[in-house]
Amino acid sequence: MADFQTYYVPEQSKWPIVATVGLGVTLFGAATIMVASNQAESTNGGWMIFTAGVLIMIYMLFGWFGSVIKESRSGLYSPQMDRSFRWGMSWFIFSEIMFFAAFFGALFYARVFAVPWLGGEGDRGSSNMLWEGFQATWPLITNPDPEAFPAPESVIGAWGLPLVNTILLVTSSFTITVAHHGLKADNRKKTKIWLGATILLALVFLFFQAEEYVHAYQELNLTLQSGIYGTTFFMLTGFHGVHVMLGTLMLIIMLIRIHKGHFTADSHFGFEATSWYWHFVDVVWLGLFVFVYVI
Amino acid sequence: MSAVAGTHAQDQHHGPARGFSRWLLTTNHKDIGTMYLIFSFTMFLIGGSMAMVIRAELFQPGLQIVQPEFFNQMTTMHGLLMVFGAVMPAFVGLANWMIPLMIGAPDMALPRMNNWSFWLLPCAFLILLSTLFMSGGGPNFGWTFYAPLSTTYGPPSTTFFIFAIHIAGVSSIMGAINVIATVLNMRAPGMTLMKMPMFVWTWLITAFLLIAVMPVLAGVLTMMLMDINFGTSFFNAAGGGDPVLFQHVFWFFGHPEVYIMILPAFGAISQIIPTFARKKLFGYSSMVYAVGAIALLSFLVWAHHMFTVGVPVAGQLFFMYATLLIAVPTGVKVFNWVATMFRGSLTFETPMLFAIAFVILFSIGGFSGLMLAIAPADFQYHDTYFVVGHFHYVLVPGAIFGIFASAYYWLPKWTGRMYDETLGKTHFWLSFIGMNLAFFPMHFLGLAGMPRRIPDYALQFADFNMVSSIGAFMFGSTQLLFLFIVVKCARSGEKAPARPWEGAEGLEWEIPSPAPYHTFTTPPDVK
Numbered sequence: 030m031a032d033f034q035t036y037y038v039p040e041q042s043k044w045p046i047v048a049t050v051g052l053g054v055t056l057f058g059a060a061t062i063m064v065a066s067n068q069a070e071s072t073n074g075g076w077m078i079f080t081a082g083v084l085i086m087i088y089m090l091f092g093w094f095g096s097v098i099k100e101s102r103s104g105l106y107s108p109q110m111d112r113s114f115r116w117g118m119s120w121f122i123f124s125e126i127m128f129f130a131a132f133f134g135a136l137f138y139a140r141v142f143a144v145p146w147l148g149g150e151g152d153r154g155s156s157n158m159l160w161e162g163f164q165a166t167w168p169l170i171t172n173p174d175p176e177a178f179p180a181p182e183s184v185i186g187a188w189g190l191p192l193v194n195t196i197l198l199v200t201s202s203f204t205i206t207v208a209h210h211g212l213k214a215d216n217r218k219k220t221k222i223w224l225g226a227t228i229l230l231a232l233v234f235l236f237f238q239a240e241e242y243v244h245a246y247q248e249l250n251l252t253l254q255s256g257i258y259g260t261t262f263f264m265l266t267g268f269h270g271v272h273v274m275l276g277t278l279m280l281i282i283m284l285i286r287i288h289k290g291h292f293t294a295d296s297h298f299g300f301e302a303t304s305w306y307w308h309f310v311d312v313v314w315l316g317l318f319v320f321v322y323v324i
Numbered sequence: 325m326s327a328v329a330g331t332h333a334q335d336q337h338h339g340p341a342r343g344f345s346r347w348l349l350t351t352n353h354k355d356i357g358t359m360y361l362i363f364s365f366t367m368f369l370i371g372g373s374m375a376m377v378i379r380a381e382l383f384q385p386g387l388q389i390v391q392p393e394f395f396n397q398m399t400t401m402h403g404l405l406m407v408f409g410a411v412m413p414a415f416v417g418l419a420n421w422m423i424p425l426m427i428g429a430p431d432m433a434l435p436r437m438n439n440w441s442f443w444l445l446p447c448a449f450l451i452l453l454s455t456l457f458m459s460g461g462g463p464n465f466g467w468t469f470y471a472p473l474s475t476t477y478g479p480p481s482t483t484f485f486i487f488a489i490h491i492a493g494v495s496s497i498m499g500a501i502n503v504i505a506t507v508l509n510m511r512a513p514g515m516t517l518m519k520m521p522m523f524v525w526t527w528l529i530t531a532f533l534l535i536a537v538m539p540v541l542a543g544v545l546t547m548m549l550m551d552i553n554f555g556t557s558f559f560n561a562a563g564g565g566d567p568v569l570f571q572h573v574f575w576f577f578g579h580p581e582v583y584i585m586i587l588p589a590f591g592a593i594s595q596i597i598p599t600f601a602r603k604k605l606f607g608y609s610s611m612v613y614a615v616g617a618i619a620l621l622s623f624l625v626w627a628h629h630m631f632t633v634g635v636p637v638a639g640q641l642f643f644m645y646a647t648l649l650i651a652v653p654t655g656v657k658v659f660n661w662v663a664t665m666f667r668g669s670l671t672f673e674t675p676m677l678f679a680i681a682f683v684i685l686f687s688i689g690g691f692s693g694l695m696l697a698i699a700p701a702d703f704q705y706h707d708t709y710f711v712v713g714h715f716h717y718v719l720v721p722g723a724i725f726g727i728f729a730s731a732y733y734w735l736p737k738w739t740g741r742m743y744d745e746t747l748g749k750t751h752f753w754l755s756f757i758g759m760n761l762a763f764f765p766m767h768f769l770g771l772a773g774m775p776r777r778i779p780d781y782a783l784q785f786a787d788f789n790m791v792s793s794i795g796a797f798m799f800g801s802t803q804l805l806f807l808f809i810v811v812k813c814a815r816s817g818e819k820a821p822a823r824p825w826e827g828a829e830g831l832e833w834e835i836p837s838p839a840p841y842h843t844f845t846t847p848p849d850v851k
Contacts, residue, residue, distance in 0.1 A: 256563035
C-alpha cells in the first residue's frame, strides 16, 4: 500500500445540525405562511420564522462550503476523496433528473390521457359526461370548468423568446467548456473571460424568462391558476428557472474563487461540479423547449 | 489482517467526544448508525402505539374508544411512521454500522452529510407528529395520501405534512448517495464487487432505488402543495388535470419503495442463514442477479395498485404479467436460502429463528401478493383487509423480522456483549405467535368483504377482529421486551469475543467486539 493516503474523515462538525435547524425552520415557516394565508389570517409570524430559517441556511452554506474549501486547499483530500465527491455529485444530478421526470410525466399524462379523455376520446371517454361539450385541445385554451379555472387567452409561442433562450443556454454550455479548457491549461485569463461570458448569458436568460412570465401573467392571463396548461407550463419552466438561478450563483462563486487564485490545473472539482450542473440545466431546457413550447 | 484500529494515534483519530455533543456533531458512522437505530425503534414504538389504538377500536364492532376522524389520523400516522420513520431508518442505521465494516472502509464516504441525513429525520417527524395537535387534526387520508382526499378535502395541516415528508425524503436521498459512494469508492483493495457480502449488494441496489424514486415522491408532494396552496390543477379535472395522475406518480415511487423496505432484509438474511447453517451461501451470484432483477422489475409494476381505478385492459394485462414475473427472482432467493440450510449444521439461536421465520412468513406474504397481482381477482380484494393482511405479512415478518434478526446478529459487535439467549428466544416466539394471530385472520376478513380503514364493521366480522386485536396486543407489548433485552445486553451482558458466531465469515468479525471507534483507517487486505 505504498501509494495509500489516509482517507480524510472530518472531525466533529456543527454544520449538519445547523443545516437541519435551518431547513426545518425554513420549511415550517413556509408552511405556516401558506396555512395562514389560506385561512385569511396574518402571515407575519410565518414570515418571521421563514426569514430566520433562510438566514440560518445562508450562514450554514457559507460555513460548510467554507470549511470544505479550506480543507481542500490545505491538501487534506486524497484522490479517493475526490472520487467520493464525483460519485456524490453524479448521483445528486441523477436525483434531480428524476425530480424533473415526475413533472414531465405529469405533462405527458395530461396531454396523452387526461385531456383527451375529458374530451370524450377512447375507453375512458365517459369522463366527458362531467363537462358535456368540452372540447379537448392542446394547448388547452378552454378548461372543462372555465369558472373554476379561467382559461388563458393564448399561450407563448416557441419561436420568439424561447428560441432566443435556447440559443443562449446552448451557447453557455460551450462557453463554460472553453472556460474549463482554460483552467486545465492554467490559462486563468481565458477562464475568467469565458466564465464571465457564461454568467452573462445565464443572466440574460433569466431576464428574458422573467419578461416572459410578466407577459404571460399581465397580457395573456396565462397563470398557475389557468388550468393544466398553465400548471405544467409554470411548474416545469419555473423549477428549471430556479435551477438556473442556483447554477448562476454557483458560476458566480466559481468566478470569485478563480479570482482569488483557488483551483489548480489538475485539481478543480468545485469548478467541474458546477459545470456538470450547468450542462444538466441546459439539457433539461432542451427537453422543455421541445415538449412545452414546440410540440 | 493488520487493520485493527486503536494503533493509530494520529491527530485526527480521537475516541468519541464526551457528552451530548458527541451525538449532535458526530461524523462517525458507528455513532450515526446507533442514532438511526435508536430513532427507528422510538418511531416503531410510537407508530406501534397508534396501531394499538386502531386494534383497540376494532376489538368489538361499534364505536368504542375513538371518533372516526381520530381513527383515520391513527391509520395514516401509523403507516407514515412505520414506513418512513421505523423501517427505512432502521435499514439506513444497519447500513451505516455494517457497510464500512464489511467492505473494510474507514467510514462512510461523506461523513458530515451522513450526520445531516440522520438529524433531518427527527426534524421531519417532529413536524409530522406536531400536525396531530394542529387545528383540524393531522393527516387523515391514509399513508398513500390520494388526491383529492388529501388536496381538496384534507385538513389545513396537510401543508405541514407535505414539508415533513419532503425533509424525510431529502434525508433518504442523501443517505442513499452516501451508501452508493461508499460502496463504489471505499472498498478495501481486493474487495471486488462479486466478493461483497450480500448485505452490501442489496444496499447498493436499494440506494439506487432510493435515488431514483424519492425525487418522484418529492415531485408528487410538490404537485399537491401547489394544488392546495397555489391554485394549480394537477389533480383537478375541472382544470384538465386528473386525480388518477396522482396515483400513477405516487405508485411510481410507491412500488420501488416496498422493495426499498425489503431488499436490505434480504441481504441481512443472506448473511445470517449461512452463519447458522455453517455453509457458504448457496448461489451467491444468482442472489446478486435476482436482487438486480427485482429492482428493475419494480419500476414496471406500479399500476397493479390501481387496477380498480379504470386502467385500460392492455395496461392491466401488462402490469399483471410484469408483477407475476417478480415471483421468479424472488423464488430464486427463497430457493437459495433453503438450499443453504439443506444439509447444513443448523443451530437455532435467536437471529436464526427470526431468519427462518422470515423465509417462511415472507413467502406467505409473497403468495398473497401473487393473488392480488391477478387483475380480475384483485377487483374482489381491492381495499379490503386482505390487502392489509398481505402487506403486513411482508412488512412485519419481512422487514421487521429482518431488522430484529440483524439486531441480534450484530449486537455483540456493536456492544461487545452477548444478549440473553433465553429472553431473545422468548421475544421471538411471542412475536411470532402474536404477529400471526394479528395478521392471519385479516386475510379471511378481507375475503369476506371487510373494507380497510374503517373504525366500525358489520357484526359477522366480530370474531376474527377480536382474535386479530389480541394478537396485535401480544405482538405490541412483546416489543417492550426487546427494549429490555437490548438495554440488558449493553449494560450487563457477557463479554463477547470478536467472532461470537462459530460460522460467521466476513471482515466485520475480524475486528474486536465492541468494534473500536475507528476501524480500517488503513485498509485490510482481502483474500
